[in-house]
Amino acid sequence: MEKTLIRQNAQWNGKMFDHLCPRDIMDNLLKKKTMRHVQILTGVRRCGKSTVFKLLINDLLQSGASGKSILVLNLDDPQFIPFWDDSSKLFGVIENAERLTGEKVKYLFLDEVEHLCDWEIFIKSAYDTEIFEKIYITGSNSQLLQNRFSALLSGRYFENEVRPFSVREVFRSQGITTLLDCYTQTPKVLRIMDNVLSTGCFPEIVLGDADEDIKQELLKSYFESIVQKDCIVYSGIRDTHLFFRLVNYLMQNMGSRFSIPAVGKALKSNENTVASYLNFLCDSYICVDVRNFSYSLKETSRSQHKCYFIDNGLVSANVFRYSPQSGSALENLVYNELRNKGYMNISFDNSKTECDFLAYKNGKAYGFQVCYELNDMNLKRELYGFELENVMLEKKILLTYNQKETYGDIEVVPFWEWVMSPPFT
């Protein structure tokens, strides 16, 4: 089996990657390409991690590297099952590759490394041999670097999260590359936004020409594999019935505030179990647990939570009566774009103003309110959201589906315009 795998590897050539869409994360990765540090790419399943490998390989080939010096091993492939319990056997695969191609492996790519029970030991030895110019690895669980051997790698790696396409990447994949394109092709922009609100931003969903039903089916299969492989099996969840009820509860109440004791009560379960199941879900990158804003570090003062999902499509495929025109669908998209645009410490305000998002960039605080459609009934409440005590906001931005206005220092901006306005990261 190794022979076939290795022959496939040695045949890399630039033309194989012509059809791939460029990813914004590449700028960051290429800046570090000459550093020996191991590059770890984590992220939810199907978001495009292996494709980022291909983009990196393409760059290596363009820079003159030989295809034979690049070895990619996908450890999710059942052929690697015998290696899962003893990663040192991989050195044998590398030696075989070198014998077959007659060239040293300089660039090692390991996909889904979490299958190797002691992957850090293998990576540490591979790094320390100084044979490889660069080692890239991927994993689909944020606990990848939290096990007993992780300290072995300290100071030797960079970790970056790959995420499904940002909305800007979706626009770019459909030929909308500038703000001017958006102004001149607004109906197309709104059509893309409708798609993104309902079927999300996973690359295969965005780029595929399958009809809506097939996309929903595919999204359901993504969901099942994330929940099964990266939550239930990876974290050893025992009460799967409770776990599914929790996921369903969080999807139905996406973007609504909750407390762990209240969910425990609603699901008739122990709150400690609910809290740890929520952590397992977050570890798989399928959702994030956002807390209310507080200057105090005491946990009790941040006891309110809101859950946002990595992709609107995953939610729409699983929640009965999901409405892409709802505030929560747009709010979920805004949360993800805040992350894509590099905002940090994202929280919500739990005082009387109820500001949807407080987020920081370059040490400055920004306030965001999200309203699908502003009208006479909700305008006053939405503007009031920015009247925060104790926080000086650098900017106050009210994001809508397609309305633009200014109210004093508050800018009402269509979501697509905000997405396509620099700075992008």
Ligand SMILES: Nc1ncnc2c1ncn2[C@@H]1O[C@H](COP(=O)(O)OP(=O)(O)OP(=O)(O)O)[C@@H](O)[C@H]1O
């Ligand atoms: N930049 C891109 N351009 C074109 N297609 C892409 C791109 N990124 C991802 N895809 C497509 O999306 C699908 C999933 O991508 P990929 O296999 O890279 O994801 P992954 O995160 O490695 O998935 P998994 O965790 O399940 O292994 C593939 O069909 C791939 O071709």
